[in-house]
Amino acid sequence: MKSILKVSNFNARYGKADIIENLSLEIPEGQIVTVIGPNGAGKSTLVNGLMASMESPGYASGNIQFFDQDISRVPVEAIVRLGISLVPETRELFGSMTVLENLQLGAYVRRKRGEKNYFSELEKIYGLFPRLKERQGQRSSTLSGGERQMLAVGRALMAQPKLLILDEPSLGLAPRITQEIFHILGRLKELGMSTLLIEQNARAALKISDYGYVMELGRFTMSGPSDELANDPSVIETYLGFGKKKESKQ
CATH class of the missing domain: 3.40.50.300 (P-loop containing nucleotide triphosphate hydrolases)
Incomplete structure (x- = not known):
């Protein structure tokens, strides 16, 4: 392999x-x-x-x-x-920005490359993390710990990393949220x-x-x-x- x-x-x-x-x-x-x-x-x-x-x-x-x-x-x-995309331990979200704005920042490199469809991953991210779509207009500082982790992963995925x-x-x-995050990682593996x-x-x-x-x-x-x-x-x-x-x- x-x-x-x-x-x-x-x-x-x-x-x-x-x-x-x-x-x-x-x-x-x-x-x-x-x-x-x-x-x-x-x-x-x-x-x-x-x-x-x-x-x-x-x-x-x-x-x-x-x-x-x-x-x-x-x-x-x-x-x-x-x-290569990193989700750091500290998550490093922009608390004053909305969920959607944080996700859009994740596509910055693609936009800089001149890609016209640099927001194309957005619906895929919302499919993986439905709660992010529900809260897309909220400031990230108002999210729970689990939701912030979901947002950090979603933002990294917006760059379409290899x-x-x-x-x-x-x-x-919490253990239940950890299980949910790891379940998403399993789904990402299925996607390659x-x-x-x-x-x-x-x-x-x-x-x-x-x-x-x-x-x-x-x-x-x-x-x-x-x-x-x-x-x-x-x-x-x-x-x-x-x-x-x-x-x-x-």
Whole structure:
């Protein structure tokens, strides 16, 4: 299967501290690949490095191939033009703007390219997230946490990305809303979307993804098909919480 993204010999810093050392990562086209791990493992540093660090060699180094094109020194705006969209952990919505206006901003790169139908994704987004259509005239600051996450994902999809990167999409959300968000990610996969999912909720991430990496202290300590990781005793004990429950019943 063709890989959409290949990362090798990747290193990144946070301030003066070396956080990520010599990581390699691969995302096959049309699959969901997840990186799981606890707080402080370096997951967000990895995301920030992939999207922005190559403009700052003192921050990160390594080789990043996107469809066999070297993007190791490509500015962020050019990365977005190539077809990579990020949904950051902080969502970064414009609170004073309406839902519709935030979505329209997501099509900015397409409009800049001169596409005349740069709002063509709008109805597809509303199909995925009906609540966004219901609230399209509301300011984004008035939305619930789950609705803001939906809007952040919808805005990223307006750019028609080839690769979607999500940094902790379940952060701060109720379990029911998290389930809904992950259900949408499953639908996107059915539509052919390639996704890099950075997630602390290991159970949900491994359930939806095809392949997973376990990150601890800036390194990948395990990797493999998601169903194998989900059944690995060390992953169960550390990240899924089954081991302690079983012990308590004995």
